[in-house]
Amino acid sequence: MQSPIAVIGGAGRTGVLITRRLLEEGHQVRVISRDPHRGVLPSGVETHRADVRYADVLEPALRGVGGIVFAVEPGTADSGPQSPETTVYDGVRNVLAAADGNGPHFVLISQIFVTRREHPMNAYGRLLDWRLRGEDEVRASGLPYTVVRPSWLTDDEVAGARVRLEQQDRGNGWVSRRSVAEACVQALRLPTASGTTFEIYNEPGQAPTDWGPVFERLIPDRVPAYLRASSLTGA
């Protein structure tokens, strides 16, 4: 029997779409949420109450999983529990530390602009800096991983349903939560997405039916030696 996939933030707007698609694909899904009974989750999911800011609760929640999707909203405070440092940097480190022994594929939802420090979004708790550092932790972890950087999220396919991936973080645009969710699910499935970081946009056209060609052109990350050497987690 396949190991379950943990979706952290699996009760959120993108998270619940990921959860549904994983169930459709026949996976066991473990939704990790600070309050799993607050919203309506699809039937058949296992739930775990856990908060990425508290390392001790993550280890039992992640025990035995074969994949992890991290779909956590970062907050915008400069410091304290609602700051990006705490949620998408410490939070990622905590999850990596809790998951390490299992070797699961880690899919991190990040965002566009993370390499553009001058962008106004960085004024909110240094959101972009901490997101990038969280990404670096994942790239340095030694786990199989995919970093998905959505552009501005929409509930409808306002920009179209076709998917365009980029890898330079120079663009701007829109992407539906549905496309992001599908990218996460397919990244867990297709080896060509492993070891890559990409931005995701929608454009006019049809949604992909086969993600093989979508991922095929991705260039695998070159993780700098200084990141690989220290495996930043715990440094």
Ligand SMILES: NC(=O)c1ccc[n+]([C@@H]2O[C@H](COP(=O)([O-])OP(=O)(O)OC[C@H]3O[C@@H](n4cnc5c(N)ncnc54)[C@H](OP(=O)(O)O)[C@@H]3O)[C@@H](O)[C@H]2O)c1
């Ligand atoms: N909005 C945009 O335009 C945009 C653009 C690019 C990227 N993104 C990113 O894409 C991802 C999905 O976005 P979304 O709008 O679909 O998310 P969302 O509906 O806001 O859901 C995010 C989830 O994060 C979880 N969460 C927050 N703090 C947590 C913590 N400390 N521990 C565990 N879980 C925590 C919440 O789960 P519980 O409340 O159940 O614990 C929530 O369901 C997020 O990372 C977001 O920042 C957004």
